[in-house]
Amino acid sequence: MKYEVDTHCHTIASGHAYSTVIENAQAAAKKGLKMIAITDHGPAMGEGVNRYYFGNMTVIPEQIEGVYILRGIEANILDNEGTLDLPERYLKKLDIVLAGLHTGCFVKGTVEDNTRAVIEAMKNPYVDIIVHPGNPEFPLDIDRFVEAAHEYNVHIEINNSSFTVSRKGSKDNCILIAKKAAAIGARVSLGSDAHICYDIGNFDKAEEVIKEAGIPAENILNTSMKKVIDILKSKGRQVVPSYKTSTKI
Ligand SMILES: [Zn+2]
Ligand SMILES: [Zn+2]
Numbered sequence: 001m002k003y004e005v006d007t008h009c010h011t012i013a014s015g016h017a018y019s020t021v022i023e024n025a026q027a028a029a030k031k032g033l034k035m036i037a038i039t040d041h042g043p044a045m046g047e048g049v050n051r052y053y054f055g056n057m058t059v060i061p062e063q064i065e066g067v068y069i070l071r072g073i074e075a076n077i078l079d080n081e082g083t084l085d086l087p088e089r090y091l092k093k094l095d096i097v098l099a100g101l102h103t104g105c106f107v108k109g110t111v112e113d114n115t116r117a118v119i120e121a122m123k124n125p126y127v128d129i130i131v132h133p134g135n136p137e138f139p140l141d142i143d144r145f146v147e148a149a150h151e152y153n154v155h156i157e158i159n160n161s162s163f164t165v166s167r168k169g170s171k172d173n174c175i176l177i178a179k180k181a182a183a184i185g186a187r188v189s190l191g192s193d194a195h196i197c198y199d200i201g202n203f204d205k206a207e208e209v210i211k212e213a214g215i216p217a218e219n220i221l222n223t224s225m226k227k228v229i230d231i232l233k234s235k236g237r238q239v240v241p242s243y244k245t246s247t248k249i
Contacts (some may be wrong), residue, residue, distance in 0.1 A: 001210075005035040006201050007129060008074065008098060008157065008191025013049045014040045019197035024066035027197035034225040037070035037096050044076040044085035044105045055089045061213060068225065072096040074131060076105035080113055082120025084127075089128040090106060095135070095239050098157070099124075100131035100192075101138040108138060115141040122152040128232065129189050129221075132159040132166075134173035142176050150186040153235065155221050161193040163205035164175040171209070178213030189221035 009024050010017035012059065019027070021038055024203045038060070041048040057071035071094050073193065075084040084099055086093070091097055099121050101114065109117070121127055130149060133140055133156060149156050158178060162170035165189045181188055183191060188210070217223050232239050 001207060001217055001220070001223060003190065003201065003203055003222050004028065005031060005187050005191050005228050006033055006194070007037045007096065007222055007228070008039050008131065008159070009036050009194045009200055010037060010040055013053060013083060014195070015045075015048060017195035021060060021069065023197040024194070024200055025053075025067045025069065027200045028067045029065040031201040033067060033201050035070060035228065037072040039072040039096070039098050039102040041058045041072040041102070042085040042169070044074055044078060046104060049088075051086060051090055053061060054086060058093065067210045067225040068093040070228075072098060075099040075127075076102050077117050077121045078105060080109070080117045080120065082117055082124060082246045083120070084121065084124060088126065094126075094235060096128050097126045098129045098131045099127045100133070101135065106138070110143055111139050114138045115144055118145060119148045122154045124149055125236065127154055128235065128237075129155040129157050129191070131157045131191065131245055132162050132170065132193070133157065133165045134159075134162060134170040135175055136169040137167070138174060142173070142180055144247060145228050146180040146184065146186050148181070149181075150184055155187050155189040156181055158188050158206040158209055159191050160203050160206040161195075161199070163209075166193070174209050174213060175212060178209050181219070182213045185219060187219045187221060188215055
């Protein structure tokens with residue numbers, strides 16, 4: 001399968017990542033990607049970014065090295081009410097919002113607590129993707145989670161780094177999540193979760209899970225830049241107004 005977009009990429013701003021926006025764009029161009037989302041961790045992560053960083057992302061050019069740049073965040077879900085660590089006035093300036101549960105930002109709860117927190121976050125109209133839901137540290141009621149993602153038009157991330165360097169033990173959960181998504185037609189997004197430019201566009205392990213589950217290409221967000229733009233716009237996101245999918249890039 002061909003992928004045009006990586007929806008989950010970090011920069012040095014995250015505090016534990018090692019490349020710049022420009023290096024990420026250069027790496028994406030080399031891999032033949034058309035678009036990447038810059039999604040640094042939200043302010044609640046100890047070494048994360050303050051809110052003004054997200055408020056000022058409009059200074060980033062639409063395209064760097066021929067690659068379109070989505071201004072985004074990997075927001076932290078803070079509590080069982082699904083509260084995010086960035087206020088709406090900042091979220092609405094961004095092109096794409098990822099959200100998820102992270103150690104140190106969310107107090108580990110029961111399956112019911114974790115599931116409720118994620119489902120409440122999905123009701124937030126700014127949330128586009130729930131990241132790494134297969135993390136065994138925060139187990140979810142998979143059926144309810146996937147059904148809610150489908151209902152609220154939120155993408156479920158299959159996170160490549162969950163099978164390589166992070167969140168050990170995620171694979172079994174991810175396969176169950178992907179199979180449930182395939183069964184009901186819920187949509188997914190593959191994310192590299194790159195913390196260094198060389199990992200941008202790496203989806204090989206996530207793709208194995210997608211294949212095993214039998215999720216069709218039309219239900220995978222990042223197979224097409226046009227699809228990403230159309231879906232974000234349909235959710236009322238501004239994206240960058242001058243995006244034209246016919247533009248030569
Ligand atoms: Zn994360
Ligand atoms: Zn991440």
